[in-house]
Amino acid sequence: MLRSLTVVVALGVLLIALGAGCPKQTPKASPPPPETAPPTVQEPTPPEPPAAVPAKVEGAIEGEDLKVIEKTAGEAQSQDMTAWVGSWSGGTALWWHDGELGARLLVGFDAPQDGRYRVVLVPTLSYDYATVRFTLDDQPAGEELDLYAAEVQVGDEVDLGEFDLTKGEHRLGVEAVGINEKADPKTYGFGLDYLKLEPVPAAAP
Numbered sequence: 001m002l003r004s005l006t007v008v009v010a011l012g013v014l015l016i017a018l019g020a021g022c023p024k025q026t027p028k029a030s031p032p033p034p035e036t037a038p039p040t041v042q043e044p045t046p047p048e049p050p051a052a053v054p055a056k057v058e059g060a061i062e063g064e065d066l067k068v069i070e071k072t073a074g075e076a077q078s079q080d081m082t083a084w085v086g087s088w089s090g091g092t093a094l095w096w097h098d099g100e101l102g103a104r105l106l107v108g109f110d111a112p113q114d115g116r117y118r119v120v121l122v123p124t125l126s127y128d129y130a131t132v133r134f135t136l137d138d139q140p141a142g143e144e145l146d147l148y149a150a151e152v153q154v155g156d157e158v159d160l161g162e163f164d165l166t167k168g169e170h171r172l173g174v175e176a177v178g179i180n181e182k183a184d185p186k187t188y189g190f191g192l193d194y195l196k197l198e199p200v201p202a203a204a205p
């Protein structure tokens, strides 16, 4: 019995000794991570800025907002001018097209209060525009104006003169009285960017 016990103990010691001599198992090395491209950071795409529309001129009565009271020929409508080189107030103008010699257009605008005003306007010039005369409340206003230009463009300010205006509606008349010989086609067009009423200080007594 004692002998058997001795054998078992010896055997145990031997096994322990053998175990101590075994190379330690090292953990298997992890396989290298698959080569994947680093995640790319998507830069947020900035939204397209809206097309720049020219600001409105301070104090302007926009041609495109005028009330068309009467026209004897053609069509009068608002026209987007941002496709052309130049700076129309609000990027838009009144466009009277497909007129004829002697055609008349009458538009209404409001004076803010009773007073004396210098009335100025800014026309559009174009290759097919007419020579025009203006009236203000049926009275002649300013000089005859040739609106021909080889390219569509915004014109210079035109002085129609000084007028005593009451608060409320007044009427600007445009008559096609001719057309430049270079105009092609000769469609007697007219364009109005804006009108402006400049108060005239009362004369000193």
Ligand SMILES: [Ca+2]
Binding pocket: 062, 063, 064, 088, 089, 090, 091, 092, 093, 094, 192, 193, 194
């Ligand atoms: Ca305008």
